[in-house]
Amino acid sequence: MNDAPRANILSIRGVTKRFTLGDDEVEALAAVDLTIPQGEFVCLIGASGCGKSTLLRIIAGFEEPSTGEASIRGKTISGPGRDRGMVFQDYALFPWMTVRENISFGPRQRQLPPREIARTTGEFVKMVGLERFADRYPSQLSGGMKQRVAIARVLANDANILLMDEPFGALDALTREQLQHELLQIWSRTGVTAIFVTHSVEEAVLLADRVLVMSAGPGRIDSDVRIDLARPRDVSSPEFNQLRRDIAQRLTSHLAPSRA
Amino acid sequence: MTDPAATPSRDSEPSAPDAAAGVRRRSRQRRDKLQAIVFGAGFPILLVLLWDRAVAITGTRLVPSPYQVAVMMYDFTFGGVYDDAFSGTILIHVWKSMQRVYGGFFLAALIGIPLGMMIGRIKILRQLLDPTISLLRPIPVTAWLPLSMIFFGLGPNAAIFLVFLGAFYPILLNTMFGVRSIDPRLFEAAAMLGCSETGMFRQIVLPASLPAILNGLRIAQGFAWILIVVGEMTGVPTGLGSVVMDGRTLSRTDLVITGMIVIGACGFVTDRIIVAISNRLLSWSPQHRE
Numbered sequence: 391m392n393d394a395p396r397a398n399i400l401s402i403r404g405v406t407k408r409f410t411l412g413d414d415e416v417e418a419l420a421a422v423d424l425t426i427p428q429g430e431f432v433c434l435i436g437a438s439g440c441g442k443s444t445l446l447r448i449i450a451g452f453e454e455p456s457t458g459e460a461s462i463r464g465k466t467i468s469g470p471g472r473d474r475g476m477v478f479q480d481y482a483l484f485p486w487m488t489v490r491e492n493i494s495f496g497p498r499q500r501q502l503p504p505r506e507i508a509r510t511t512g513e514f515v516k517m518v519g520l521e522r523f524a525d526r527y528p529s530q531l532s533g534g535m536k537q538r539v540a541i542a543r544v545l546a547n548d549a550n551i552l553l554m555d556e557p558f559g560a561l562d563a564l565t566r567e568q569l570q571h572e573l574l575q576i577w578s579r580t581g582v583t584a585i586f587v588t589h590s591v592e593e594a595v596l597l598a599d600r601v602l603v604m605s606a607g608p609g610r611i612d613s614d615v616r617i618d619l620a621r622p623r624d625v626s627s628p629e630f631n632q633l634r635r636d637i638a639q640r641l642t643s644h645l646a647p648s649r650a
Numbered sequence: 651m652t653d654p655a656a657t658p659s660r661d662s663e664p665s666a667p668d669a670a671a672g673v674r675r676r677s678r679q680r681r682d683k684l685q686a687i688v689f690g691a692g693f694p695i696l697l698v699l700l701w702d703r704a705v706a707i708t709g710t711r712l713v714p715s716p717y718q719v720a721v722m723m724y725d726f727t728f729g730g731v732y733d734d735a736f737s738g739t740i741l742i743h744v745w746k747s748m749q750r751v752y753g754g755f756f757l758a759a760l761i762g763i764p765l766g767m768m769i770g771r772i773k774i775l776r777q778l779l780d781p782t783i784s785l786l787r788p789i790p791v792t793a794w795l796p797l798s799m800i801f802f803g804l805g806p807n808a809a810i811f812l813v814f815l816g817a818f819y820p821i822l823l824n825t826m827f828g829v830r831s832i833d834p835r836l837f838e839a840a841a842m843l844g845c846s847e848t849g850m851f852r853q854i855v856l857p858a859s860l861p862a863i864l865n866g867l868r869i870a871q872g873f874a875w876i877l878i879v880v881g882e883m884t885g886v887p888t889g890l891g892s893v894v895m896d897g898r899t900l901s902r903t904d905l906v907i908t909g910m911i912v913i914g915a916c917g918f919v920t921d922r923i924i925v926a927i928s929n930r931l932l933s934w935s936p937q938h939r940e
Contacts (some may be wrong), residue, residue, distance in 0.1 A: 452838050470841040482835035486857040486934045495853075499844035527934040589836050 393491035396427040397463075399551065399583050400449065407444050409582040414550045417608035418444045421458065424602070424611065428550075431577055431584045433598035435591065435641065441609020442587045443555055449552050449585065450476045462551070472496060475544025481536040483528040489539050490515060490552035496547025514542040516577065541573070545580060553575075558593070559617045570596060574621065591638045595630060596623055603640045613640050651767050667830050714904040722904040723911065736893065736905060737790075743909075744916065747878050747890040750806055751916075754813025754881075755874040763863055767827025783822065789814045792880050799884055809881030809889070816877040817870035823867070828862025829855055861935060866929040871924060875917035890916070 419441040426432055434442040447453040448460055451470040460467045462474070483492050494511040502510075510514040515524050518538035537557055544552060556567040573578055574597065577584055588594050593616055594601045603613045615637060619629055687789030698716050705715045714722075724812030725731035769775045791812055802808040832855065840854050856863075882891030890913050 435701075450838075450842060459856075470838065472842065472844040474842065476838065476842055478835055478839070482833065482839040484839070484857075485853070486860070495840070495845075495858065496843040499849065501847075529934065529936055541838075543843070624752060 392640065396429055398425045399428040400424070400426040400460070400462055400585075401464075402445075402449075402458070402460045404415075405445075405455040405460055406457045407441065407448065409458045410631060411438070419448075419455075420608040420610045422609075422611055426583060426585065429581050429583055431597055431599045432583065432586065433594035433606060434587045435589070435594045436603060436604030436609075439639070440604040440606040440610070442604050444609065444615055445604075446476075446553050446555055446585060446587055449551070450474055452476075453547055456499065472499075472547050473548030473549060474551045474553055475547060477537070477540045477544060477552065479556045481528070481533075481540050483536055483539055485528050485541070488525050488527055489520055489531070492528070492539050492545045493542045495543060501548075510546050513632045514546040517545070518542045518572070532565070533561050536563065537569060538572070545576070545582065550582055552582050552586075554584065554585045556587055556589065559589065573597070578621075578625050591634050591641065592625065595619075595633050595637060596614045596625060603637060603638055615640070675701050681912060684798075712903065714907065718904050719907045719911070722908045726905075726908050731910055736896075740912065742866055743888055743890050744912065746806075746886070746888045747882070748916070750809045750889065751813055751871075751874045751920075753853040754815075754877075754898060755808045755817045755871055757810070757814045758817035758821050758870060758874075759867060762821030762866075763825050765857065766822045766863075766866075769822075770826040770829025770859070771851070771855055785817075787819050787823075791877055795880065795883065804885040806886055808884040809878070809891075812881040812884070813874045813877045820869040820873060821863070821866045824862045824866025825859060828859030828866075831862070832858040855890075861928075861932055864924065864931065868924050870929070871920050872917060873926060875913055875920070878913065891894050 402422055402424040405422045408419070409416045409418055419625060422441075422445060434445065436442050444453060448455050449467065449609060451467050455520070469472075476601075482497065487495065490511055494507050495513050497507040497510050514608065515521055518541060520538060520542070523535060528539065533538070538595060541552070558569055561569065570593065573584075576582070584597075586597060588597075598617050601615045601617060602611050603615065604610065605612045615633070617633060619627075619633070623630060702716045721731055725733075725737050727738065727740045731737070767780055794812060794815055795808075798808040798811045802811055812824060836854055837850065840850060872925060878889065879891035879894055882889040883895060886892055890909050893914075894906050894909035897903065897909060927935055
């Protein structure tokens with residue numbers, strides 16, 4: 391499914407976002423236009439305050455755009471919905487539910503037959519390799535395992551857009567690498583569309599089909615870089631490093647004017 | 651993913667404890683438990699000894715010795731010593747007081763928990779009710795005594811109302827606090843997984859605020875037993891509170907202290923029951939276990 395021409399799943403037209411902070415009004419996003427085809431892996435990268443999380447939250451339906459419109463397959467986003475699943479940096483698992491109960495939360499909301507809920511849940515517990523930990527509570531898991539549960543929880547609910555807000559930011563380097571690898575496998579296996587916010591240029595180049603470089607004051611998309619490296623990608627190859635330097639340069643060039 | 655068995659082992663997970671460590675941990679837990687019992691029971695015994703010495707040394711006749719209270723307690727429980735109106739009546743008094751305490755307490759929980767959840771979650775309700783609650787809360791329950799006797803007449807209902815008032819605010823406020831301090835991400839996570847706003851109350855608000863609610867119930871049951879003495883000033887003939895008041899009227903301090911001890915013991919047992927229930931319901935949360 392990765393090579394056929396694909397229909398756009400997400401389209402964003404003229405989306406802006408203003409927040410009021412006390413008496414001030416802050417422009418978090420200035421007119422963003424963006425379309426993302428089904429199944430694409432997109433990374434949003436940029437300095438703090440460039441509005442990348444705001445954009446993600448608008449897509450998730452947690453925030454409303456001040457102007458403009460975001461739509462999924464032509465349907466305007468009007469609130470959170472199970473077609474879009476968010477994976478938070480701080481996991482946001484339900485601490486009173488076991489791994490299995492967290493993952494089955496979505497299917498249970500749909501009141502599927504119990505047999506089907508159990509089957510789906512089992513499938514995704516297995517997909518993220520947590521069979522032995524299925525009856526543990528989140529407090530008994532490591533950070534990497536918690537994030538696996540968060541991913542499985544969203545996928546078990548048939549989300550076809552995976553929104554990830556610096557999901558691996560709180561993990562140690564080794565676990566982070568492991569989870570990047572697993573995420574790519576899940577992504578290629580399920581054909582899910584992924585929108586991934588990160589601070590790390592290397593992570594963006596490793597994961598994405600396309601890297602959107604954002605800049606702050608007000609937040610906007612400055613460049614849209616296609617990453618055509620074959621997968622699995624070799625982080626030590628010259629091509630990889632060329633792209634990494636290129637994107638890092640775009641990032642810092644955006645930083646310069648805002649400092650002046 | 652490709653190798654699920656190997657996958658989790660890479661990120662410093664909590665691994666299954668080996669047998670020797672398990673045995674060591676269990677024996678340490680046993681020692682801890684024993685120490686808690688020895689210390690916990692030892693201190694009240696020390697206080698009783700001090701009381702006994704203080705009475706003996708001062709030679710006071712106003713305060714009975716622990717022995718006299720023990721005799722009174724025996725008579726109150728089994729009879730056969732004084733054979734008066736209080737002999738062997740402990741069960742009826744405990745039973746009557748329990749009805750009032752638990753009646754008021756459960757009524758307070760029944761109203762306080764749902765109301766606290768709604769006030770915590772719904773802004774309009776908060777704006778509507780919060781100032782009134784803050785206004786009514788500082789009024790001492792004892793100040794309600796005359797009004798409660800006018801509303802409910804002489805009898806147990808006035809006592810239940812007073813216990814209810816005392817138990818209601820800790821339950822309400824703790825529930826409100828618990829709901830207000832839920833991580834907003836949990837609501838976002840639930841909403842994106844398809845949870846409806848009404849489903850939120852049962853599935854997110856209640857379990858997430860349960861630690862605070864149980865804490866409120868624990869404080870409230872303490873207040874409920876505290877208020878039973880005031881509650882039973884409303885002219886009821888039986889109950890531990892009325893025993894204490896009668897003891898005072900008759901200048902029988904041994905009877906007063908006996909009543910105090912029984913009230914304390916009832917409150918203690920109820921507290922232990924709530925703690926046991928809490929530990930069971932909050933087994934997911936290591937920091938709430940005792």
